[in-house]
Amino acid sequence: MPELPEVETVRTYLDGVMSGREIEEVILYRKDLRFRFPNNFRKTLEGAVVRRVSRRGKLILIVCCKKEDKERTQKKKHEKNVFLWLVHLGMSGRLLWFSCRRACEVVRHRHVCIRFVDGSFLCYEDARRFGFMEVAEGCEEDHNSLRLDRMGIEPLSKNFTKQWLWDGVVQGVRGQGRTIKDTLMDQGCVAGLGNIYVNEALWAARVHPFRRVGSMSRVECGRIVSSIKKILSSAIAAGGSTLRDYRGGDGELGYFQLRLRAYGRGGEACRRRGCGGRIVRVVRGGRASYFCERVR
Ligand SMILES: [Zn+2]
Numbered sequence: 169m170p171e172l173p174e175v176e177t178v179r180t181y182l183d184g185v186m187s188g189r190e191i192e193e194v195i196l197y198r199k200d201l202r203f204r205f206p207n208n209f210r211k212t213l214e215g216a217v218v219r220r221v222s223r224r225g226k227l228i229l230i231v232c233c234k235k236e237d238k239e240r241t242q243k244k245k246h247e248k249n250v251f252l253w254l255v256h257l258g259m260s261g262r263l264l265w266f267s268c269r270r271a272c273e274v275v276r277h278r279h280v281c282i283r284f285v286d287g288s289f290l291c292y293e294d295a296r297r298f299g300f301m302e303v304a305e306g307c308e309e310d311h312n313s314l315r316l317d318r319m320g321i322e323p324l325s326k327n328f329t330k331q332w333l334w335d336g337v338v339q340g341v342r343g344q345g346r347t348i349k350d351t352l353m354d355q356g357c358v359a360g361l362g363n364i365y366v367n368e369a370l371w372a373a374r375v376h377p378f379r380r381v382g383s384m385s386r387v388e389c390g391r392i393v394s395s396i397k398k399i400l401s402s403a404i405a406a407g408g409s410t411l412r413d414y415r416g417g418d419g420e421l422g423y424f425q426l427r428l429r430a431y432g433r434g435g436e437a438c439r440r441r442g443c444g445g446r447i448v449r450v451v452r453g454g455r456a457s458y459f460c461e462r463v464r
Pocket residue numbers: 438439440443444445446460461462463
């Protein structure tokens with residue numbers, strides 16, 4: 169499942185290829201993905217111009233300018249007539265960019281095709297259909313989307329600090345009985361983390377994933393926050409380097425994976441120098457957790 173770094177990589181790519189392009193036609197091959205497409209989806213998008221592609225958590229935010237407002241200045245503060253086209257990739261969603269129609273006709277699980285005025289195509293493919301698309305009035309900071317309102321802190325923002333985790337979560341009035349892993353994966357708490365990077369970050373922070381939030385120390389909060397920032401940044405950097413291979417080429421934007429140290433390594437020796445423990449795999453609630461047996 170794509171997490172923040174993968175979504176950020178897709179965002180960077182799409183921002184480069186889509187910005188400035190005008191949408192001519194929206195072709196929906198079905199009525200729904202995880203949710204139904206909004207009634208006004210096609211009508212809203214057709215004729216609009218893409219300004220830029222942003223991100224919030226695991227959501228891709230495509231900022232579009234309404235058709236009647238194309239001539240307006242591109243400056244952010246004049247953005248009155250803009251809307252957000254929200255795309256969530258779910259478990260297996262992919263946005264594929266093609267310079268002609270023929271290439272996108274071979275995409276197997278395509279559900280949406282966007283044709284731009286210049287003849288290029290954006291194709292949404294999703295075998296499992298856990299993704300979804302929505303539209304909302306406004307831009308990144310000022311919008312009418314409840315979904316965006318409910319999202320938690322951006323882990324790469326400067327507000328995500330040891331102090332924030334300590335004051336807002338560990339010392340918070342609710343949720344101290346939850347595990348640290350569930351808390352970090354809750355998109356309303358921290359936006360963008362999923363199972364892979366939470367496992368990796370907690371391994372790096374030497375914190376057991378099933379520890380209760382209320383039992384965290386300040387020092388552990390600091391280790392968790394810096395591990396999360398570090399792993400996300402290096403994953404984005406790795407994504408950026410895979411991205412270069414696609415530049416100029418048609419088609420698929422692949423997902424990459426960092427060399428993971430705990431995730432998927434059940435039974436292997438712990439990679440921390442001098443540790444000597446093994447990585448344990450425990451499945452709870454349908455999700456696998458990987459941690460070093462020596463970590464409490
Ligand atoms: Zn270890």
